Amino acid sequence: MGEPARRMTTTGCARVPSGLLWTLALVGALASPAVAAAASEPLAPASFHGLRETPSRLSLQLFAGPGNGKKSAPPELGAPTWVRLNLALTATWRRYCARPGVDGCGAFERLPEEDQVGDTSDFSSTKPYLGFALELEALPLAHRETSVLRGLGLRLGVQQGYSSSDVTLTGDGGQTPAREATATDTAFTAQALYRFYFRFGTTRPQQGYVGARAGLQTRAFDVDAAEDTPLSGTHRVYPAVAVDLSVPLFSSVRLDASGGLLLSPRPGHSPEADGGRRAQEITDFGTSVDSFGWCAELGVSGDIWGPLGYDVAFRLAHFRDRFTGAGTRTGWTNGGVAEETYSSLHVGLIASY
Template sequence: MTTTRSARVLSGLPRTLALVGALSAPAAAASDVLTPPAFHGTRESPAWLSLRLGNGPSGRAKAEPALEVGAPTWVRLNLSFTATWRRYCARPGVDSCGAYDRLPEEDQLGDTSDFSSSYPYLGLALEAEVLPLAHRPTSVLRGLGFLLAAQRGFSSSDVTLTGDGGQTPVREVDATDTAFTAQAMYRFYFRFGTTRPQQGYVGARAGIQTRAFDVEQSTDNPLTGTHRVFPSVALDLSVPLFSSVRLDASGGLFLSPKPGHSPDADGGRRALEVRDYGTSVSSFGWSAELGVTGDIWGPFGYDVAWRLAHFKDRFSGPGTLTGWNNGGAAEETYSSLHAGLIATY
């Protein structure tokens, strides 16, 4: 018996459709492998936008660390408008102005001086902080740097002299207030926060400061200013309150800020700062500051601060003024409001 084999051949449109189906079957299978399942819910940003290139030991991508707020910068410039008020008093035979004012009226003998600012001394202050190693986060020396500052203000003040003959009329005199600072500093930075870390710091400063108050010289103004050059030390604290607001505070000591320290070119005028009240003087002083700083845009920010500087002088020996037979005391206080702009790099 002979067996005959036969095959059916499709023709026309049915044959064409069958051929297309056969060719598309492998492509569909591949498409099922490459196409992800349908997405339901909120679509996130691609993972590579928030990951660092490269893999960790486990083969997973490393997360990019968040930018630290308040991280130290190389250079910080602060230009501020200032308003300064000054008070000065001098009393014979006592340790402080308050002790003299508490004496019975019949015991208040000798020449006294009182100086107060009728209007604030308006001026400018410029500060520059430099931290050369600030961008080395693993180095303990990144907080090492220096501070340079200068301030100058101008105004008119009322002067009153009181002696055994009574009180002189109030005189209005022009005066200038000038201060310079040059200090080395070190800051220890501490970090807190997880989602958006912030940095604060505690620091110390030491160096040289000057404070000069020049009063207009005239025949009817026997008062002199004060000129001091002295070492100083200070402690600083900066604490972030919010992402763009920081609380800054500092306190310092002035080491022997005696008046009349600077050489004088006009024949010894500054020597009167001591000679009028005694033959020698010992002095001490302190400073305090409280303020806020914050960010405005990019590298620019703002600074608002209230600063105090207080000096106390204790004279001994006879002076040239009436009643200053055995020294006395003088006190000088500067109160300043600073408001300005900060630029960092």
């Protein structure tokens, strides 16, 4: 009786592993896609517990992926928008100098005193030109995440400031009495732009960008024509190119920087526009002029609530005009140089869509 029992046990042991092998093979074939998706993570010691966790891991990856999760996942901070409107209060300071017979205002000061001959002009605004700036950016393809054209757009801007200052003219005959001069500083911008966006951060992705701009700009410093003042105005229209960088620092703070070149920003644009008065911007100092300029910006921006944000920036624009030939001012027999610098502080409110 003992031997048949041992044979029955042996036969039963031979049949049970065979059935389990076929069952496990079938289960493995059905579960292989889920296991492959979770292959990067170790399974728990209990095999059935591991199979229960695998579908949840798979569904989480699909939610976060670009194909299935973009409608439900929260938008990335700093993602591009279709329209961005920036209204800012501005404070602008202007510095201006003109020196005969040299290539730079500093070079004139280094000349021997007996060689410092001719009319010179110096202006530095003691009070800022207070005003406003309005900028509009439009990127019509911003929400097409897979398109290389999503960063293509347009920037339009206007800035204007007002102030009055005391002005004096220094020449061979001494210094003229101080006279009050009321002036207006006006700038316009129309540029095409392109931006390349990149992700920054790991907890909640943020977007920064590098970009380029090209187009036309104007800068006009108008002095009240009714006032008898030696202060010189300038009117410029010129092409401009620039590069931009925006890097997220925190969830509501990003660093913005840009630098650009102002190409041939010669003064005296359209001298016939005011009966030839703008022509004096050249004829006072020479017969022709060659100009060059640059601009730079550094600031921070971020989100406040919903579509509203903020922007604080400091901007610089510098122009250098080199004159040749004889001008109408005393001592300007062989040209000279004029330098003009605008320093602006912008504090703005941003609305985006």
